[in-house]
Amino acid sequence: MASHEEHYSMEAPRLSPAPHLLLVTAPFYRGIADWMIAGAKTALTDAGATCDAIEVPGALEIPTAIRLAARAKRYDGYVALGCVIRGATTHYETVCNDSSRAITLLGLDGLCIGNGILTVEDMDQAVERADPAQMNKGAGAAIAALHLIALDREFRAPAPVGDPRDDILMAGMPAPKDTA
Secondary structure, rough: OOOOOOOOOOOOOOOOOOEEEEEEEOOOOOHHHHOOOOOOOOHHHHOOOOEEEEOOOOOOHHHHHHHHHHHHOOOOOOEEEEEEOOOOHHHHHHHHHHEEHHHHHHOOOOOOOOEEEEEEEOOHHHHHOOOOOOHHHHHHHHHHHHHHHHHHHHHHHHOOOOOEEEEEEOOOOOOOOOOO
């Protein structure tokens, strides 16, 4: 059931140098995956970023593929894209929980990942979330990855350093004035 409540979406940051991301997609539902990829690519291009794209067999393989790609150190961030639709068995819970948990753990290890793996009850919900003309969750995941890259760059930047000579007091120099 769709809500009529408006949701806030952050604008994509423009980063310099332009980040390079990897889209990792599980195309089990090809049409949904194609919408997600299109939304993500458009959002990244609009933000001045570049990307490569790969496909894996299913949502459970997305975190492993991200970890393998991270070892190559070619990407600033990752966008996980896929769709899991509830079925008649408990496999839905396993796929949703385990893929989400693995992506979270990779993020806690320092990888910048936008999670765009849809977890829905039916195809109508998947269409609503994936379609770039509707909720455009592929773009949302790409923008989330860009924001994490921006934070990573901000927190990794060295603190501003003054002239180290300002902290040196040599014999015969006047003591600094107390400004308190």
